[in-house]
Amino acid sequence: MASNILMCGTCDRRSKTTEAVKYCTDCEDGFCSECLDFHENMKVATSYHVIDIKVVDEITFNISKFCKVHSDMVLEYFCSDHDALCCRSCMASYHRSCDKIIPVDVAAKGVKNSTMYEEIVTDVGTLNAAIIELGDKREKNISSLDDSKVTV
Known part of the structure; x- marks a missing residue:
């Protein structure tokens, strides 16, 4: 695979160019060592998954965690009836009559x-x-x- 250098997303948004050393799969963003320290110490990010930047080169596809219909909603549920991921809004509107809706973490266990x-x-x-x-x-x-x- 082509080896592309991934830049720190936080630094990039502040008009700095710093090479990323880690990648957060939840934020879908790279972090330099300085920004990683802040990221790991934020309460909201304590359960996030941070991986080595070298592994990112091996990832060949990216699955969005956000609903295609409701772009501001996270896909939290799996509907076994339709074999599909859905957000809370989809669950309430499109999957109201479905019997087998479970949280993604339960479905993936x-x-x-x-x-x-x-x-x-x-x-x-x-x-x-x-x-x-x-x-x-x-x-x-x-x-x-x-x-x-x-x-x-």
């Missing part, structure tokens, strides 16, 4: 220990290995073409 999760991790690993192999073959083909070009 034990997911990482499930067979399906393990199969997905294995499949992603296999796909990643195939991508790396294809990249290596591509590099060899480019090198071979360059050698042929010199010979011709």
Whole structure:
């Protein structure tokens, strides 16, 4: 993957350019060491998940925590009837008659220990290995073409 330098979001908003050392998956923002210290000491952020910035490069997709219909509302519930995440407003309006609405944290309990999760991790690993192999073959083909070009 391309290695892009992620900048500290807090510094960036203050017109400073500082490289991020950690990433908060809840804030969806990078933090330099100074801003990270403030972030970790804020009461509201005590339960947030901060990961090493090197891991962010491996994240290939981003799932928004906000409702597409009500952009200011957080997705807090899972409707088993519709197999969909929903916010409080959606729950009250679109899922009023649904019987199986549970909080996301309850719905996600034990997911990482499930067979399906393990199969997905294995499949992603296999796909990643195939991508790396294809990249290596591509590099060899480019090198071979360059050698042929010199010979011709």
